[in-house]
Amino acid sequence: EAQVTQNPRYLITVTGKKLTVTCSQNMNHEYMSWYRQDPGLGLRQIYYSMNVEVTDKGDVPEGYKVSRKEKRNFPLILESPSPNQTSLYFCASSPMGGGRDEQYFGPGTRLTVT
Amino acid sequence: RKEVEQDPGPFNVPEGATVAFNCTYSNSASQSFFWYRQDCRKEPKLLMSVYSSGNEDGRFTAQLNRASQYISLLIRDSKLSDSATYLCVALSPFGSARQLTFGSGTQLTVLP
Numbered sequence: 001e002a003q004v005t006q007n008p009r010y011l012i013t014v015t016g017k018k019l020t021v022t023c024s025q026n027m028n029h030e031y032m033s034w035y036r037q038d039p040g041l042g043l044r045q046i047y048y049s050m051n052v053e054v055t056d057k058g059d060v061p062e063g064y065k066v067s068r069k070e071k072r073n074f075p076l077i078l079e080s081p082s083p084n085q086t087s088l089y090f091c092a093s094s095p096m097g098g099g100r101d102e103q104y105f106g107p108g109t110r111l112t113v114t
Numbered sequence: 115r116k117e118v119e120q121d122p123g124p125f126n127v128p129e130g131a132t133v134a135f136n137c138t139y140s141n142s143a144s145q146s147f148f149w150y151r152q153d154c155r156k157e158p159k160l161l162m163s164v165y166s167s168g169n170e171d172g173r174f175t176a177q178l179n180r181a182s183q184y185i186s187l188l189i190r191d192s193k194l195s196d197s198a199t200y201l202c203v204a205l206s207p208f209g210s211a212r213q214l215t216f217g218s219g220t221q222l223t224v225l226p
Contacts, residue, residue, distance in 0.1 A: 035216075040122070042201065042218035043158070058213070090157055103150075103214070105157035 002027045004106035006091050012112045013081055021076045021109050023091030029104070031094045032074040033058065034066065036087040037108075043090065049074055081113045117141055118204050120217035128225050131192050135220045137202030138184045144215075146205040147178060147185045151198045152219065158201055161187075192224045 004025045013019055025032065033048035035058075045058030049068040063085055065077040074093075078085060091106040120137045127133045139147075147164035162169065164176040164185050175188040185202055202217040 040218055042118075043216035045213065059215075102160045103158075105159070107157055108155070 002104075004091055004093055004104050006089075006106035006109050008109060009107060010110050012114065014114055015082055016080050019078050019081060019111075021078075021089060021091075021111070023074045023076065023106055024072050025074075025091075025093040025104070026072065027093060027095070027104065028071065029093035029095050030071075031096060032068065033092050033103075034064070034074070034076045035090045035092065036060065036085075037090060038087050046076070046089075081111075083113045085111065086113045087111060116217075117206075117215045118202055118217040120200075120202050120220045122218060122220060124221040124223055126223045126225055127192055129192055129194060131224075132188065132190045133192055133222065134189075135187045135200055135202075135222075136184055137186070137217055137220075138182075139202075139204045139215075140183070141204065141206045141215075142180075142183060144204040144206045147176075148203040148205075149174075149176060149185075149187050150201040150203055150216075152201055153198050158216075161200070189222075192222075194224050194226060197222055197224045 007022045030051050034046040035043040037043045044060045046064050047066040049055045052071050055066050089109045092103040094101050094103050118139050149161040150158040151161045152158040162171050164178050168177045173190045177186045199219040199221045201219045204215045
């Protein structure tokens with residue numbers, strides 16, 4: 001089944017404890033990105049990647065890191081999480097670059113930082 | 115001002131009603147537009163792309179007005195299963211890569 005998977009789906013952690021949210025797609029998509037969704041603010045892009053080893057900042061990159069060592073994986077790293085990073089996170093992929101085509105979203109990761 | 119603005123609703127309509135959502139965008143260079151549907155606590159899924167000439171897919175019609183910088187979504191003969199949040203999305207050129215900007219969504223509840 002063609003899909004985007006994220007792990008974990010739910011995570012409660014404490015301020016400052018490094019964490020990684022994994023994202024994997026099995027559709028051989030070039031483009032992958034991370035979003036966070038907060039009430040009243042909609043989906044905001046954190047980072048995106050046009051291809052392997054090519055990543056760039058989105059609208060809200062502060063406090064996050066990403067890497068794209070393989071085409072299928074695009075992990076999101078929070079080196080020192082803070083409570084304002086409590087949010088619902090979505091990974092997405094698409095066949096081509098730049099959002100010109102349909103974005104396929106993962107099921108989301110609900111993160112709480114205390 | 116937000117780049118993409120939507121009326122958050124909620125819109126509560128009876129089954130069978132016609133409902134319309136509008137969305138305005140501020141970046142006149144935006145090139146493409148989409149409507150995504152998001153069910154409660156689930157991931158967004160593409161509902162339809164919005165073409166400059168407008169497009170229709172069954173009970174759903176999308177329109178683009180570049181002069182006034184707004185996009186609309188019309189749902190005819192509403193079904194209970196149409197209850198969801200509808201996200202308006204604009205694709206804007208940004209440097210060498212294009213960026214998707216999402217509106218915060220319009221919540222629709224179709225009542226029996």
